[in-house]
Amino acid sequence: MSPADVADIELVDVTKRYGDHLVVDQISLNVPKGEFVSILGPSGCGKTTTLNMVAGFHSPSSGRIRIRGRDQAGVPPEKRNIGLVFQNYALFPHMTVAENVAFGLKMKGTSKSETEIGVRRALKSVHLEGYEARYPKELSGGQQQRTALARAIAPQPSVLLLDEPLSNLDLKLRESMRVELKEIQQQLGMTFVYVTHDQEEAMAMSDRVVVMSGGVVAQAGPPVDIYQNPASSFVADFIGKSNLLPVERAEFVDGDSRLILRNGLSLIGHKAPGMDLDQIRLCCIRPENVQLAVPGEASANRLSGRIDKMVNLGAHVDLWIEVSPDVVLKALVAVRRLQGLEVGSQVDVRIEPSAIQPLSN
The missing domain is CATH 3.40.50.300 (P-loop containing nucleotide triphosphate hydrolases)
Known part of the structure; x- marks a missing residue:
């Protein structure tokens, strides 16, 4: 050497x-x-x-x-x-x-x-x-x-x-x-x-x-x-903010993984290399990847919910969006995208499959 x-x-x-x-x-x-x-x-x-x-x-x-x-x-x-x-x-x-x-x-x-x-x-x-x-x-x-x-x-x-x-x-x-x-x-x-x-x-x-x-x-x-x-x-x-959602079960759909969450919610995510479906216990979604959906826009993962809380950070706003009685997603949204939305407003969000990270622990 x-x-x-x-x-x-x-x-x-x-x-x-x-x-x-x-x-x-x-x-x-x-x-x-x-x-x-x-x-x-x-x-x-x-x-x-x-x-x-x-x-x-x-x-x-x-x-x-x-x-x-x-x-x-x-x-x-x-x-x-x-x-x-x-x-x-x-x-x-x-x-x-x-x-x-x-x-x-x-x-x-x-x-x-x-x-x-x-x-x-x-x-x-x-x-x-x-x-x-x-x-x-x-x-x-x-x-x-x-x-x-x-x-x-x-x-x-x-x-x-x-x-x-x-x-x-x-x-x-x-x-x-x-x-x-x-x-x-x-x-x-x-x-x-x-x-x-x-x-x-x-x-x-x-x-x-x-x-x-x-x-x-x-x-x-x-x-x-x-x-x-x-x-x-x-x-x-520990590294940044994240949505950590428990996964009840996972299955293959056209080469990707369908993650079944609580209350029947499901998300399509990419398959983690080297991870068997039965190993998946959680999924991680970063708040910036929870995006407000445009009406009529097609998406593999589109969820409807209600804004539960808002925190203004200046150029961005932290949103807490309840998509089911026990699933709340944190989203980081540019102020210009809010367009009059407030606490209690109904919104649709979309999440790209590549932004959903399956985890075993």
């Missing part, structure tokens, strides 16, 4: 226990050089513990962790050639921006001239030129976050680990920093492993998302694949 083929990070059957409590259960993961990977999941799923094991703050109970092909057993954090960015930034308040950024370089024994070059390079990459003499208290939240990022990348680590670094920022700043972080990562060509519980962050920035639940990987893949083809009801519910 050539050096170019070696993954920047490799986890092989990594498990972490604290006494009888199993936190991470036999996780295996390969992160190629230059990839932006997000580890996503709810609190307590094991994502931060996984990151801490890669960083060297905790040792796995079993399994192997390799960085650039080198086994990390017994290697302390400062010897792993990784950068770290935390939720609270951990900037030194008595140091200027330049001194904060220079800290890691000095710890490596870098010469004064090389340290100055490294600081300038790092600050330029995060768009903080001219802020060298300021102290953390003189910076905005976004500037503090970029300073912490510059400090982490100044020593030119092979991998950067980020633990919910945007969670302390307000919504608009978080959204702008998502774009900046991705641009910085692409500019540097550096491997980023990003831990978050925010699915929008993970979807917006990542080349690949690793969804964790209960200490295991529930699904991993490109964001669009996970969104469009969730592997389970947990993933479907």
